[in-house]
Amino acid sequence: MAPQHDAIVVGAGFGGMGAAIELRRLGFENLLILEREDDLGGTWHVNRYPGLAVDIPSSTYSYSFEPNPHWSRLFAPGEELKRYAEHVARKYDLRRFMRFGTVVTGATWKDDHWEVVTDGETFTARYLVTATGFLSMPKTPDIEGIESFRGQVVHTAAWEPADLTGKRVAIIGTGATAVQLIPELAKTASALTVYQRTPIWVSPKPDYPIPPAVRKLFARLPFVQRAVRWLGSSVLELMMISGVVHYKQLRVANRVAEWWCRRHLHRQVRDPELRRKLTPDYSFGCKRPTFSNDYLRTFTRPHVHLDTATIERIDATGVVTADGRTDIDVLVLATGFNLWDTNFPAFEVVGRDGRDLGAWWRQNRFQAYEGVTVPGFPNYLSLNSPYSYSGLSYFTTIECQMKHIRRLFTAMRSRGASIFEITQRANDEFLGRMRTRVAQNSVFSLGQCATAHSYYFNQHGEATLLRPTSTISAHRAASRFPVEHYSFSPVLAATPA
Missing domain, CATH: 3.50.50.60 (FAD/NAD(P)-binding domain)
Known part of the structure; x- marks a missing residue:
């Protein structure tokens, strides 16, 4: 039986909406966006504490294809980011795909599609996109009493x-x-x-404040x-x-x-x-x-x-x-979020041959080809992945991944295929390059970071969150990565070499 949906996107923040916009540009209209909260916006819906604001200049914190000329300040307050998210969903007609208050508990690859289980229903889709955010699992300190x-x-x-x-x-x-x-x-x-x-x-x-004349x-x-x-x-x-x-x-x-x-x-x-x-x-x-x-x-x-x-x-x-x-x-x-124990991934993801993504990452290093795809997980796009965060603005990461999706799906369609999977060899080569750059060039290896207690570092002491390249390099890679790094198939694919 054909799956119910072309793609399921988990998360209705800016990452999930960006992925949905790109999928619609590619012609996919049978989408389902699952969100555990009661509305869209991700970080900017959940966080409501006093003083909340974007911590980089607002001009850099938006989709480049959908600039917002109405920011009231150089560092916009949180409620304006929430309104911007609502504007994007409205303009790109995304709300009709969204189901709120739906907690995804697991996803499993079944021969040629994904089966996604929630707290009340099971859905199937040809493609699975996880956009659950880097900072989505609050951490409570382990303090006696x-x-x-x-x-x-x-x-x-x-x-x-x-x-x-x-x-x-x-x-x-x-x-x-x-x-x-x-x-x-x-x-x-x-x-x-x-x-x-x-x-x-x-x-x-x-x-x-940004004067009204400047906004106009x-x-x-x-x-x-x-x-x-x-x-x-x-x-x-x-x-x-x-x-x-x-x-x-x-x-x-x-x-x-x-x-x-x-x-x-x-x-x-x-x-x-x-x-x-x-x-x-x-x-x-x-x-x-x-x-x-x-x-x-x-x-x-x-x-x-x-x-x-x-x-x-x-x-x-x-x-x-x-x-x-x-x-x-x-x-x-204000104890932050648990990235490396509960957020990579945010729920159980089981790929080909029963491979559990969370366990595999912890046993074999945190890794994802170009911060998007993982060997052994066909038709899976992980937007909040190791080596995916590029630049200081999250929108740099989002738009690089949107470019990657377009190039990948265009190549797949030109081959008459419907299943993609990154090869183990390409993944290993990418991981090797990233680890070498971190070790040879970055402050994480050459600076004094021992006392930082930074969420950039995983439980193995490796800084695998940030992509160790310039934003220009990240955009170039998203547009030019060799499509031969993927295997494509119209039916169940064998494990790529």
């Missing part, structure tokens, strides 16, 4: 509006989310204690906005990417970025001891840096306390560290 705390506990990925006026608040974590949230908490809490394991590199944030200009003359996008992307590429993935050749760019952040810290924090606690001891780029004009300054307020002691336990009324205890009313967890 946390379940005994009698006050309110809230994770930033499940924010519940609450009046914190006069409350004693503690927050665990100082990553990019916490950088946005901590200044907001400090505005209302009577006392705020920030528990920091690892400080973060923070750069000044040129966050200004962007709408009337799109090439002007494209020029601004190109300029912003180039600056980010030089400071945030080149100095990381090309650390060996452009160490000076890394040093300049580090110096810039240190100067920013020195301007905002005059107390040398506090400044020491807030200064990272790892190389710039080992952990994702961020922008903020008020995060560092917040620690100079009299009711805000930075605690760098190890948390020993949490009891009914507070947090106990090696240096003492602090009574609190509200505990905020």
Whole structure:
């Protein structure tokens, strides 16, 4: 029997919508987009904490083929990203393919199609696309006694509006989310204690309102906005990417970025001891840096306390560290997401001959050809994969993968085939190139990253999240990869060599 759908896309964030747009351009209209949340938008639907905003310039954070001239600020607030996602779904007629509140529990390759099991139904499709996001599985810290705390506990990925006026608040974590949230908490809490394991590199944030006249200009003359996008992307590429993935050749760019952040810290924090606690001891780029004009300054307020002691336990009324205890009313967890244990993949994916993707990755290194396909998994596109993240903007990754999909499916159709699979040889060669570049050029191998505690590194100590090439190289590879690296078949294919 023919499968029910041409393709099933898991995830209705920007990655899933980009894949659906490309599949529709290729002529596929029988699509199904499954989303566990109650609406589209992914990160920008789930996250609603105070201070939420895109942490790179808005001009670079959108599809290049669907620019948004209406951003209100250079760093758009979260609700504008949500509205942009709704606009994209409406313009490209994607909502009719979406089913919300549907949790995918597993997917299995069955001879020539995929069988996808949800919490209430089973679907079949010729192709399976997983776009579940890198940061979609919230991590709760394994701290003794946390379940005994009698006050309110809230994770930033499940924010519940609450009046914190006069409350004693503690927050665990100082990553990019916490950088946005901590200044907001400090505005209302009577006392705020920030528990920091690892400080973060923070750069000044040129966050200004975009005047209405400029927005009108962007709408009337799109090439002007494209020029601004190109300029912003180039600056980010030089400071945030080149100095990381090309650390060996452009160490000076890394040093300049580090110096810039240190100067920013020195301007905002005059107390040398506090400044020491807030200064990272790892190389710039080992952990994702961020922008903020008020995060560092917040620690100079009299009711805000930075605690760098190890948390020993949490009891009914507070947090106990090696240096003492602090009574609190509200505990905020800005502890990030579990990428390497539960998010690669986000549910069980079983390919040819019963190969379990999660187990295979953990036993044979995390890998995916061009960050998209995996040997042993025919007709499967994994958009949130090892070596897939390119550039600082997620949209760089999305659009590279859209190009890859177009080239792959065009080649498959020209051969009269309906099944594709990346060959083991091509996958191994790609993995070898990526590992060599990481080892020989990147800050992850040549810099000081031991103390970064970065989600870039998996449980084996390998930095396999970011693609260690320039964004230009990533786009070129997506458009020019040898189609001979794939095997194609109209029927059940043998395992490729």
